[in-house]
Amino acid sequence: MREYSPLPFDQTDDQADLRSMVRSILEQLATPQRLSETDENEAFDEELYAALAESGLVQLEGDLDGTPASHESQAIVLEELGATATSTAVSFVVQYMAVTLLTQHGTPAQRDRFLGPLFEGAHRAAFALTEPGGGTDVARAMKTRATRNADGGWTLNGAKMWISGATDCGFFIVLARTSPIEGSAVGGITMFLVPADAPGITVNEMDTVAIHGLSTCEVGFADVVLGDDAVLGDVDRGFRQVIGTLNGERLNAAAVALGIARGAHDAALDYVRGREAFGRPIGGFQVLQHRLVDEAVKIEAARGLLQRAARVADAGGAAETLSAMAKLAASEAATTATENGMRAMGGSGLSREYPMQRFWRDARLYTFAPLTDEMMTNFIAEHHLVLPRSY
Template sequence: MTGIGTLPDTTEQADLREMVRDVISRYAPPERVRELDEASAFDLELYRALGEAGLIALDAQVDGSAGADPRNQIIVLEELAAGPTSMAVCLVVQYMGVGLLTEYGTELHRSTVLAPLLDGSERVSFALTEPDGGTDVARVMRTRARRTDEGGWILDGAKTWISGPQHAANLIVLARTSVSERSPIDGITMFLVPTDTPGITVRELDTFAIHSLDTCEVTFQGVKVDGTAVLGEVDRGFRQVLGTLNGERLNAAAAALGIARGALEAAVDYGRQRQVFGRPVGSFQVGQHRLVDGAIQIEAARALMLQAADATATGARVDILSAMAKVAASDAAVDITDAGMRLMGGSGFSKEYPMERLFRDARLYTFAPLTNEMLRNHIGEKHLGLPRSF
């Protein structure tokens, strides 16, 4: 690896980045990443190592007194995405869980769910998206939770495109609990539901990429939980999640940036070594300029990401910056993986090199956790003051 990229880290952040790279080199070398991708298998050994190293907790406290610093989360995610990309996607979800449990969890939630999440012994899965709704999920949410006479709840409905539920111990589920005339985002409650609760069915979907993390449909049929399953306030679950979704966009930007950087490093390494017509393939101007453009995109996306991370850490408004960072980083990942494939030709098409996997994995972040088109709509309306375009 060439180590491309300006890394404006503090000493502590540089140490953290080096720690992540050390864990990856020991537990997830390129050949293992390739094997697990081809086998569609999750790297449990790497996940546990990340937990043991404190890279899931990142100073978040079980008692809820402190959460993880987003400026540290993006370092972990970028480094993972440049190599074992599926694990970066997994940690985007885990970091959401850490944030929600830290802020809204009860003492019981924190001791039974947050504690094993922080040390890497368990995972959570976040169940929001539904078959009939993506961006407009609150408006069309069909998953319902109704109260029982005993003070508990019964959940019915279905979620889809859910990351990691097959091996997660708990699901964070959003379900409609009442109908609000004010706004579709009101009347939705967040629940913490063990995945082994009777009535839950998980079906894995066959996906194009991110093969080392399961993507599933989850069905709830008469799923009974007691009153302690509510995470936060009844009917305000979606509003509680909104701040976390801004953080998810920031972390998605970090993952996309890692993919972009990993692809650029792979292409540059190849361009220096591969000889054609008696000279390195990277010496030809068209291919070289594409890689230069990619390097520029990476640094522009990084600057936006760091601004968004600083804003998040200090409590400033972050929705515009996180949206810009996610769009810039995901566009960079798509453009650079395409440039890498073009430079490498048949070699890029081969599974012997990481480029074909990065090419596939990069496409996730053009539409997750929110489509780039919808983020551009948001930026146009809220940042530029243009009329609403949808």
């Protein structure tokens, strides 16, 4: 029987080299046994992260002068991580978000202090936006406050929820309300760079069903005193500045979800080729073949949308609708591939001996992060189909 061969990637030689580099590091360090151990022990893989950062995969083409990395390069790294070490992929999404915000809005001093070590892997960032009482409508619900001190600095008070990597980050990017709501709720919110060891910060890890290799936390800020140089970007415009990065975050979420879909698809193919029933491999049964083909089509469609959106964004074009479509398509591919994989493997799918159950759990994150699939659908309806706002 002819050997299975994945479809070729649409990529330049440099992009092929980048993909090959990531795969080489993962083959050495992200072995099935190691991935299983970090998932079971709910431990972040510091060695893997260090190797990736030392190879320049946090920085990519970016630099301290404010030059950003390309969306295509980030998507390649995240797809490869998503197909193997999904928790590390989620951490990289956060780091790329921090890199973007520091690149676009950081002062030279802030970039030297925070961005340089971030590039080197000397520390990691945690992005603190979501709150206990507000998710999708977080700007209107935001209760975290930063008030001016007499010396020109700030005092930060409040609580954040669902914060990835907060147990071992070097600093937080925290959004806090600095002025009352007047008109639009997105105004009056400021970004702050907060060292993780600042007095008054408490971090409690949450018990989650997925992404076990990266902590998910509640973070409290009680009278945390900050200097005026802690403001990232413009006072009262922080939320608007974050909105300006959402296109890239959607693309990066799509890339991880695409990777999860590909990882689950490959794992299912390996299983159905080797598992026999009624005297032949179960991959010969039509219902399984149809499901596998359906997910293969969804994977390639999601990749096509992701590449198109990333290229438009890198060229400076309007990619918001394409990135929303890519995120929806990749989320659908991930949930389809993991659901089909669990059904194809039957009882083995429930076994932690196999990675399918981890892919199945981790894929659920991208049905609601960074925004829910329903909000992505609303966005496309309003901005692409020009239909009335539905919420």
